[in-house]
Amino acid sequence: MEGTIFSLIPAILMLVLVLVTRNVLLSLGTGIVAGALLIHDFSIWDSLKEIGIIIYTIFISEGSLNTGNLLLLGFLLLLGIMTAFLQASGGSRAFGEWMIKRVKTRVGAQAMSAVLGIIIFIDDYFNSLAVGQIARPLTDRHKISRAKLAYIIDSTSAPVTVISPISSWGAYIIGIISGLFVANGITDIGPLEAFIKMIPYNLYALGAILLVFLVAYLKMDIGPMKAHEQRAIQTGELLNPKQDRVPGDLTDTFAAHTDGKIYHLLVPIGVLILATVVSMLVTGANASDGNVSIISIFANTNVNLSLFIGGTIAVLTSFVFHGLQRKPKSNAGKIIVEGLKTMLPAIYILLLAWTIGxxxxxxxxxxxLAQIVDNASISPAWLPLLFFLIAGFMALATGTSWGTFGIMLPIAAEVTVITDISMLLPSMAAVLAGSVFGDHCTPISDTTILSSTGAGANHIDHVLTQLPYAILAAVSAGIGYLIIGFTNQVVFPLIATLVIVLAIALILHFLSNTKS
Incomplete structure (x- = not known):
């Protein structure tokens, strides 16, 4: 079954069940069982052993603790504790009241959240969780649904980090490009220069970022998002009241402290950002061989360790603030327990996502999927669009942008070097763009899961509400890649893509106003 069309069954089954049942744990579990049965020719005992081994290796790998996974899970628990302290201290409420006097509209609150997503470009995990903590008090006060906030976070985090050379994604991609250029004898352009030149070819990422602002300013709520936004505006319910508590949501758990100050929120978050960035710089510099540069630092940084260190210091800071508050104040033990409990749903989803991955x-x-591309005899003009679509479907099926980069970038380089070297950078950029598109559409992506967590949104609600916007940006980018293939231009395809995004947004806005 390996490496054949049957290998698509678990991914397709999981995606269908997600759409039909809206139960992500059931869908992921079914996909895992189906995949294990295919691996072992439907031997139930061997399939169960396979699943057990996979779960075991999530925590213990090659005889030692899998510290990367454990640190990330630990950071999520720390984030839950910090969120609980921010809520109980009254810091979240005070910040919301302060910001609502300065950002007076729902449009402004959404736009500010998007700007935060662009500014915090160091890492997608860090972006998703930090932006959620900062923006949520403001968006809650303006009755912006959590699904909308999750969309804003997700559609700025990965698109920004994938075009930023000074980020964990950028460093990883530059490292891959460097090896590919050596393997294919490409010496007339360096990997960093190539990455920078690929930015205007990354049509989906740029289109998705533009679309976030258009959605905010044009009040473009389409598909399932419309129901969430209407409920939030009309009733003030930011989440579907029929659903269970979602990760990071402590709205009804604590009565906010009456003496809460803005700094009770901003200082712990500032500490989180500063400590995490400093830790990333230190771990990256220590792991770099030879000359240490900003690129080598981000290529070798230990993101999960840095997040854990930053989270630990931030929790200690929020704990100290809690201790200094005047009575009445909530019991610290209860705050910690409730904070841990809010992160359990996200951890369950993440564990199952790693397992099915x-x-x-x-x-x-x-x-x-890669073999299909490698074996196809296709005109070079179609390569950018083809790589965009295949990378998108691969990321959708596997739930990993980074894995798709690792598989598809070498194929894009090899195919274009042989067929048409002028399509090298557009095709590799199309792989990056397609990977982010697929990442936005799948419920098993780490970034998508953490965007839901950061926003305090139901995960499946986030996936389904983001899907129409992702498809809109992808259609526009697909047309742009066709133009690239047949004109070999840079500026015109980018302008065409952004104009198409703008035109579709304006048409949908006009139709919405006409109906209302």
Missing amino acids: SVIGTLKTGEY
């Missing part, structure tokens, strides 16, 4: 990797789903 391993199953899909064993089935060689990505390699099967």
Whole structure:
């Protein structure tokens, strides 16, 4: 079953169940079981052993603790504790009251959240969780649904980090490009220069960022998002009241302290940002061989360790502030327990996403899709669009942008070097763009899960409400890649893509106003 069309079954089954049942744990679990059965020719005992081994290796790998995964899970728990302290201290409420006097409209609150997503470009995990903590008090006060906030976070985090050379994503991609250029004898352009030149070819990322601002300013609530926004505006309910508590939501758990100050929110978050960035710089510099540069630092930084260090210091800071507050104040033990409990749903989803990702990797789903591209005899003019679509479907099926980069960038380089070297940078950029598109559409992406967590939104609500916007940006980018292929231009395809995004947004805005 490995490396064949049957390897697509678990991913497709999972996605169908997500749409039909809206139960992400059931859908992921079914996909895992189906994949394990395919791996072991429907032997139930061997399939159960396979699943057990995968879960075991999430925590223990090659005889030692899998520190990367454990640190990320630990950071999520720390984030839950910090969120609980921010809520109980009254800091979130005070910040919301302060910001609502300065940002007086729902449009402004959404736009500010998007700007924060662009500014915090160091890492997608860090972006998703930090922006949620900062923006949520403001968006809550303006009755912006959590699904809308999750969309804003997700559609700025990955698109920004994938075009920023000074980020964990940028450093990783530049490292891959460097190896590819050596392997294919490309010496007339350096990997950093190539990455920078690929930015205007990354049509989906740029289109998605533009669309976030258009959605805010044109009040463009389409598909499932419309119901969430209407409920939030009319009733003040930011979440579907029929659903269970979502990660990071402590609205009804604590009565906010009456003596809460803005600094009770801003200082712990500032400490989180500063400590995490400093830790990333230190771990990256220590792990760099030879000359240490900003690129080598971000290529070698330990993101999960840095997040854990930053989270620990931020929690200690919020704990100290809680201790200094005048009575009445909530019991610190209860705050910690409730904070831990809010993160459990996100951790369950993340563990199952890692498990099905391993199953899909064993089935060689990505390699099967890549082989289709490698074996196809297609005109070079179609390559950018083809790589965009294949990378999108691969990221959708496997739930990993980084894995898709690793598989598809070498194929894009090899194919274009042989067929048409002028399509090298557009095709590699199309791989990056397609990977982010697929990442936005799948419920098993780490970034998508953490965007839901950061916003305090129901995960499936986030996936389904973001999907129409992702498709809109992808259609526009697809047309742009066709133009690139047949004209070999840079500026015109980018302008065409952004104009198409703008035109579709204006048409939808006009139709919405006409109906109302």
